[in-house]
Amino acid sequence: MHDIRAIRDNPDAFDRDLARRGLAPLSAELIALDEARKSSVSAAQANQERRNALAKEIGGAKKAKDEARASALMAEVAALKAAEPALKAAEAEADKTLAEKLAAIPNRPKPDVPDGADEHGNVLYRSHAATRERLTEGKEHFELGEASGLMDFESAAKLSGSRFVVLKGQLARLERALGQFMLDLHTQEHGYLEVAPPVLVRDAAMFGTAQLPKFEDDQFSVFKGLDYVKSLQGPAGQAAADAAPVSDEHFWLVPTAEVPLTNLVRESILSAEELPLRFTALTPCFRAEAGAAGRDTRGMLRQHQFNKVELVSITTPEESANEHERMLTCAEAVLKKLDLPYRVMTLCTGDMGFASQKTYDIEVWVPGQRTHREISSCSVCGEFQARRMNARYRGKDGKPAYVHTLNGSGVAVGRALIAVMENYQNPDGSITIPSVLHPYMGGLNRIEGAR
Numbered sequence: 542m543h544d545i546r547a548i549r550d551n552p553d554a555f556d557r558d559l560a561r562r563g564l565a566p567l568s569a570e571l572i573a574l575d576e577a578r579k580s581s582v583s584a585a586q587a588n589q590e591r592r593n594a595l596a597k598e599i600g601g602a603k604k605a606k607d608e609a610r611a612s613a614l615m616a617e618v619a620a621l622k623a624a625e626p627a628l629k630a631a632e633a634e635a636d637k638t639l640a641e642k643l644a645a646i647p648n649r650p651k652p653d654v655p656d657g658a659d660e661h662g663n664v665l666y667r668s669h670a671a672t673r674e675r676l677t678e679g680k681e682h683f684e685l686g687e688a689s690g691l692m693d694f695e696s697a698a699k700l701s702g703s704r705f706v707v708l709k710g711q712l713a714r715l716e717r718a719l720g721q722f723m724l725d726l727h728t729q730e731h732g733y734l735e736v737a738p739p740v741l742v743r744d745a746a747m748f749g750t751a752q753l754p755k756f757e758d759d760q761f762s763v764f765k766g767l768d769y770v771k772s773l774q775g776p777a778g779q780a781a782a783d784a785a786p787v788s789d790e791h792f793w794l795v796p797t798a799e800v801p802l803t804n805l806v807r808e809s810i811l812s813a814e815e816l817p818l819r820f821t822a823l824t825p826c827f828r829a830e831a832g833a834a835g836r837d838t839r840g841m842l843r844q845h846q847f848n849k850v851e852l853v854s855i856t857t858p859e860e861s862a863n864e865h866e867r868m869l870t871c872a873e874a875v876l877k878k879l880d881l882p883y884r885v886m887t888l889c890t891g892d893m894g895f896a897s898q899k900t901y902d903i904e905v906w907v908p909g910q911r912t913h914r915e916i917s918s919c920s921v922c923g924e925f926q927a928r929r930m931n932a933r934y935r936g937k938d939g940k941p942a943y944v945h946t947l948n949g950s951g952v953a954v955g956r957a958l959i960a961v962m963e964n965y966q967n968p969d970g971s972i973t974i975p976s977v978l979h980p981y982m983g984g985l986n987r988i989e990g991a992r
Contacts, residue, residue, distance in 0.1 A: 542928035543643045545575050558649040561656055561890045567646065574642060578635040585628040592621050644748075645755060648925040650890045651899045657889025666901060668884035669873065671964070675882050679966050681909030682959040683840035686712060688970055689990055692841075703838070704830065704845045711988045715961070715974065716848065718981035720823045720954045723850040723875055727951055731871045733821035733852060738801035740824050741792045746804040749930035750948075751896040752796060761794040761827045761845075794827035798851035799948040806855050807930035810941050816934060817856035817864060821951060823848060841955050842914065848954040854947040857934065858924070861945035865921040868949045869901050872917045875952050878977045881960050882906040884913055898923045903952070905960040916956045919949030 548555045552568030559567060595618050602611035655664045686692025691712035697705035708716055727733040741763060747753040752760060795801060802820040811818075826849050837843035852871060856864045869885065876883045883905045893900040897920040904913035924943035927933070933941040965973040970990020974982055 542925060543646055543649075544928070545571060545639065545643065548572065549575070555649070559646070561650055561654075562647055563658065563891055564646075567642075571639070571642060574635070574639040578632075578639050581628070581632040581635040585625075585632050588621050588625055588628055592618055595621070641754075644929070647895045648898050648922060650893070651921075654893070654899050655887060655889045656891075658891040659889075660892045662889030663886040663892055663902070664889070666885040666887045669877065669882065671880045671882040673880055673964075675906065676908035676964060676966070678911055679908040679963055680970075681840060682907075682962040684909070685962050685966055685970060685972065685990070689988065691988070694840075701845075704843065706841050706844065711982075711985065712958070714982060714985075715978070715988065716954060716958050718978045719957050719961070720848055720850060721981050722878075722978055723951060723954070723957075724821065724823050726875060726878065727821045727850065727852065727871060731819075731874070733819045733871075736798075736802060736805070736820050736822045738795075738798060738805075738822055738824065740795045740798075740801075740827075742795055742800055742804070744791050744793070746800055746807070747793050749804050749807055750800050750926050751929065752793075752800065755895060759829050760796060761829055763792040763794065795824065796828045797826050797849060797948075797950075798822040798824040799853060802851060802853035803855075803926060803946050803948060804930060806932040806944065809932060811855070811932075811934040811944065813857065813934055813936055816944070817854050817860065819855075820853045821850060823850045823954070841959055844955060850951045850954060852919075852947075852949045852951040855932070855944050856947070857936070858942070858945050861921050861923065861947065864945075864947055865899065865901075865919065868947055868951075869903075869919045872903055872919055872949050872951045875957070876903065876905060876916070876960075879957070879961060879975045881964055883916070888918075894918070894920060896920070896922045896925050898925070905956070907960060907963050908966075909963045914956065914959075916960065917950035917952040920947065922946045922948070 543555075548568050548571055552572065555568045556566035559565070595614050599611050599614045599618070602608075602614060655662060657663065683692060683694070686708075687694070689712070691709045693707040693709060694705075697707045700707070724735060728735050744753060747760070793800075802822055805820065806818065825846055827846055828844075830843055830845060841847070852868055854864045854868060873883070873885070883903055886902045886904060888897075888900040888902055900918055900920040902915050903917040903919070905916040906912075907914050923945050926946045927943040932944050932946070934944050936942055961975060962972050965975065967973060967990070972988040972990070974986050974988065976986075979986055
């Protein structure tokens with residue numbers, strides 16, 4: 542969410558930042574909407590002020606026993622009262638129009654973000670080579686998984702449709718091991734607080750982290766309200782109808798634990814001494830992948846449901862840039878300990894997310910595809926999300942100011958599974974388990990291939 546006062550103070554800078562995002566200038570339109578909002582507020586205030594003044598005049602007229610004047614003044618008050626609902630409605634509509642327009646505009650990129658139209662404009666930040674010899678080619682993860690009988694897409698399709706998978710046996714355990722390893726690393730070595738959040742959230746939470754309203758089609762919603770109650774028959778329906786209040790409400794399956802973790806500080810004022818707050822969670826994530834038709838249809842790379850370890854930081858404006866680098870280092874540590882080759886890319890203005898000021902993508906090498914694939918995104922959002930959530934802190938001057946929020950994958954568990962399978966595959970189809978995972982696998986160091 543943008544600050545209309547900042548736009549008013551420097552409209553040219555705002556439009557230049559939008560141009561870097563590939564957007565047309567909007568400052569003039571936003572300022573005009575703000576002028577209309579101010580006019581509606583002024584009109585409502587003038588109405589109230591006139592009524593207050595008339596109340597005194599009516600008292601004076603009655604005291605002077607000037608009934609004719611008192612009657613005329615009372616008629617004017619009645620007219621002002623009659624006009625009040627329309628004025629209030631106009632004020633509310635002007636507020637809503639400006640707020641909706643501001644909410645639909647992406648965050649402003651930091652000055653050091655490279656310009657570019659799409660992923661081809663991303664810039665290499667750094668790379669890391671594994672200590673093991675890098676495979677330059679090999680089987681893809683689904684070939685290895687299906688051959689071993691431990692990765693079942695056919696059964697998943699019967700249960701849920703496309704873009705789902707059933708993992709079995711040692712592969713299911715390996716995925717669980719990866720998630721537990723990541724949680725232990727981030728809590729024990731990196732100072733994050735483990736959280737077990739809900740994976741169903743309300744509209745306000747999704748709006749706060751900017752999944753709504755722009756990306757509604759990418760989400761899975763669960764609707765349970767009056768229509769559900771009305772559909773029930775017999776005693777169950779009557780009991781539900783009697784349980785007041787019953788209201789229509791959307792719930793959303795979280796696309797990432799960023800949503801509940803960041804919203805832990807919504808509508809609050811923290812003390813500077815509490816910051817930074819660092820949260821981590823391992824949750825299932827749900828994405829409709831509405832814009833991904835035809836992409837990565839084979840295997841586990843792009844699923845409707847997957848597990849991910851999320852990192853979220855809440856900090857001050859002065860420390861957010863340092864926190865961003867720290868978060869990136871924490872996510873990289875996962876791949877270093879797994880001894881996987883990867884590179885870090887600084888995303889350009891045309892490829893970074895809606896809420897981001899700056900994003901680093903970690904891309905792990907997958908020999909089956911002979912390319913790098915994203916396994917983590919670490920973003921700093923500035924006060925963009927905090928404004929939407931009304932999340933603030935009290936600084937040294939005692940005045941409330943908006944916190945800065947950051948989020949990153951620490952990392953995507955399913956993609957880590959893919960990377961381990963493909964980078965640790967053996968000619969016989971077996972998979973060597975990275976040594977750091979042995980304690981989580983009961984000492985098992987190898988997953989057998991097809992027999």
